Amino acid sequence: MTIDWTFAIRATGVAAAFALCACDKSAPPAPEAPASASAAVATPPAAAKNTAVQISGSSALQPLVNAAKEKYEAAHKEASIEVSAGGSKKGIADVAAGAVQIGDSDIFAPADVAGQLTDHKVAVVGFAAMANKGPFNEKIPALTMADLAKIFQGTVTNWKDVGGQSQPIVVINRAPGSGTRAVFGNIVLGGDKFVESQTEDNSGALVAKLKQSKGAISYLALSFVDPELKVFSLKGDAGAVEPGAASITTGSYPIWSYEHMFTKGAPNEATKAFLDYMTSADFQEQVLPTVKGFIPVTQMKTSRDKD
């Protein structure tokens, strides 16, 4: 009988352990569901309600939002701004679904969700074709719109055909959800007519890839200009136009877009406060010009109401 008791006691322990494990497995889904839906770091519910602002979307806009976040969090100890970059279309989808408070985007909202979203234009950013640097393209300071279109549609496949030395052109695209891809495609190719090729889903990863892939070319926001990358000016009838604040504000360099921060419905207090900061004269005039590649919306002498 003593054996029976030992067994019973052990069995109880085992049963308890299993019961615990069963609870462990069955319990989490309830509290976890909203956290995984928002795809962000879990935050205490109280903080989420009052001070945490979750932002997702454009990786082109991310450097500016990060700069704002740093200043803002330094000034407001209780604030928590969480920024993740996964492409403009993801930003729009996330904010429309209510998964984040702000969706960052390089493009205007598509018609099916535009009605639900409020657009806050926080900056203007230019885009340019950027390439791996090498002897094959060092003699090419600028490309025409037509050259760019041929390269990115895959009809020109060697640098020698656009004035360089013989070296195959490796086109690297951003993923279809990218706002950079949408803007560059609209303005240069008249739509998403890119040749199917290697794909990177983030601007930062793309910069690294361009540096290491011989003959590679892609398109990036000017916030990602890098001394190790070749940045092409645009060759037009009146000569080459270098991408930059001067040429973009006057409209002579056409590859630019507004940087949008979308909210759904009326923003909560914390979201509104952060957006107010980003659009304030203080941020726009003092901080924004220090972040590479961004131009205040107020400086634009030209404007657009669609991409």
Next chain:
Amino acid sequence: MAVADAPATEGGHPYRVKPRVLESVVRGALVGCAAFVVATTIAMLAFLAQTGIKGIAEVGLGQILTGTVWKPEADSFGGFALIAGTFATAVGAILIGAAPAVLSAVYLTEFASAAVGRTFRRVMEIASAVPSVVYGWLALVYLTPLTDALGHGIYGADAPVSGVGIAASAILLAIMIAPTVLLLSLDALSRVPRALREASAALGASPWQTAFNVSVPYGWRGVLVAVFYGFARAAGETMAVQMVIGGARRLPANLFSPTTTISAQIVMDMQEARPGTVQNDVLFSMALVLLVVSVIVVLITRTLARRQGR
């Protein structure tokens, strides 16, 4: 237990009943746990099948399996390049990785000393536990420059080839699945009865003859199971492949040109797939295709393994 206890039940041991209650509680808990695990699996399969079949109904199975243009953002869902990429990388991985893995297993069971065998096994166990993101990252940094050079070596310096593509993915997958294939092959070969080996030796066969005329013929089904298992793992691998496949949604011009696989493309596209859209449903259809392939491979493996058991 009940049979053995039956005569004593009326005998009046004071604590006879309690263990019984506990026993049924334990039994209930165990059954509950088992039911929970089975239920989650069934729920997962049901959800995948439901959404996947909806996607197939919306686009058509023929289009998903044989269409060549995969552009969800333009409502074009031809999955042929994805399926071809999955098969090409997995078959390539087996071609490159399986033979060395199986032959190493033969060496270890038939020729190596026990100490060497043990050390080798430990190393392979560690290798099979390395997370795939580590393999992928290392391959991106160290393997793709080599495949790039190899591609240019084969097709010429000016050819439009690159380090990413099927070649890089197949080599990476071969390295990733080799430890698993080796360990499973080891298990299969070590099940060869000692008596058979001794009989072979007694007949004057050399270790070499014993290995390839006795052990391998006896254990080949188990080895084949190991290889199939490696194939299934290679076909489902996502993270590492996504890093070196290139991500171009088209059939590749050659082994050194970027393309994509089912799993890599699911990861790429799921970020923009909003629930309820056709894009989302068709992504689940592709996941279903991948699952069906894996299930078929597992069933083949099962059949082989069962025959081996007899």
